[in-house]
Amino acid sequence: MKKIAALSLTVLLGSSLTFGSAYAFSDLEEGQATAVLALKDRGIVSGFDNEHFVPRGKISYAQSVQMIVKGLDLNLDHLRFIKQPLASDSYSNIPNDAWYADAFIIAHYHNLDIPKDVNPNATITREQFGNLLVKALETKGQFPLVKMFIQIQDEDQLTVDYQGTIQRLLLYKITTLDGDGNFHPKSELTRGEAATWLYNAIRMLETHVQKPPQVEEVTVSVEKVNDDVNKVTLSRGVKPNPGYGINIDSIQFEPGGQAIVKYSLTEPQPDKMYAQVMTEAKAETYVSSKYVVKAEVSGTK
Template identity: 60%
Template sequence: MTFSTAFAFNDVGQEQAEAVSSLQARGVVSGIDAEHFAPKEKVSYGQSVQMIVKALNLNLDTIRFVKQPLATDYYTHVANDAWYADAFIIAHYNGLEIPKDANPHAAITREQFGDLLIRALEKKGNFPMIKMYININDNDQINPLYQGEMQRLLLFKITALDSGGNFNPKQELTRGEAATWVYNASQIVDKFAQKPPAAVEQVAVTVEKVTDDVNKVTLTREEKPNAGYGIAITGIRFGQDGQAVVTYTLTNPDPDSMNAAVITKAAASAYIASNYKAVAEPDASASGSN
């Protein structure tokens, strides 16, 4: 993040600059003009839903509709041609439980925004969180339906209590605060995003008769582009079910090594009694296994 990007808006303080500039770069938020973000202005319900849905990439990708859903199917005051209409539809199908009569032009309170944000965040996965109770001095002012969500909002460090230990749940949220909360939530998603499991390389098992009592078992890797790839048998477990589990490790060439550029199939062999059926299994205890 460059200095010019962080302070593209001249009315954004340093404590909110990173959040605002990051969300602006992603197209999640925009200013009221080229130089002003108006961070102290109240954020509307419609702006809030749009911001949360877009920042956390909620979508309808896995849903198939018989007919196109319309905002008016679910909300009394959300016009179908409103710029935030799609966000309300996406929020509905992602279980954010927005009231049917929600006014998209009205200001949103801290507890309302926090509830929507936590519900949206938890749709993205199960994220690690220290389980403890945070004492909120004005907890009696929080809607009982939101109290659990406000605890999680604080435990995830999406926001914090004020200097007096209060959450101020009924206070209307500002644009700068909303951007900061949403940015912090998106950072959690980015940090703990589940990566797809690495593909497991297939190892072929072939059995060759040596004698009536002994078989030669060979494990062979897939074709590789050079001779730097290897396979080693690390052990054999003989089970009562008649299986001989041949464990192995795979080694790959060092990026700086020089190897002959020739198609190879690395192989390793062992001998077992012919009354056992050989199966291959990666050696989970070996650091070099794939």
């Protein structure tokens, strides 16, 4: 039995939505800037060039699946396979060497509702994207949900199988109806809408689902200040921006002369922009020279 650790996502969103280095776009519409720039900072979306995101442009089914899989960090870490899965095992129109093939494989094993004969190059509708996004989000855990029914004026245009997920899409406040109470389920989704919906889903995920314990190599260096005191530095290495940090939460002094420095790691916030400057993430404290220092993640016993 061979474990597939995680299928690599080498191309984020095809030629038009791959990672870029622009700090802002001049064509973003009202209410979209926070979402688009936060996703860009995480390497999930970018523009057609340094100034244009083209928020009203359409998004393909392949780009949508890749975007959702990447944004919600779906993977195959928990599965074991006798042979490596291929896109052609599950889909008739997805080439095994396509840049989006891995994302479709991951989506399949997370039971997302994708037809076997899906056309990856077709544009995606609002109801199709909403259905995929909610199902992907709900694979990550359970979320608080107000038990109420939202009246959708154009509900008769909704695909019956999508009615439940679109209700939850609205109840999760991932998006809203327009001023007339319509959802426009059959309308083609735009790039700006896709980014905003995904951003809201990520925010909900990070707010309501407990993250697993942080696992990352942290180095400890001890420097003599004088005969009585040592300076202790914890470092997680050089990171791509100042959003990555490390905090010293406490120091436990154990019998036998050991001092355990408890620390936690911080990650870039999705609603903030950071200068892309290589920065060492480190924290310092001072400990009596009588103690041998050891570092542990907070919460470790």
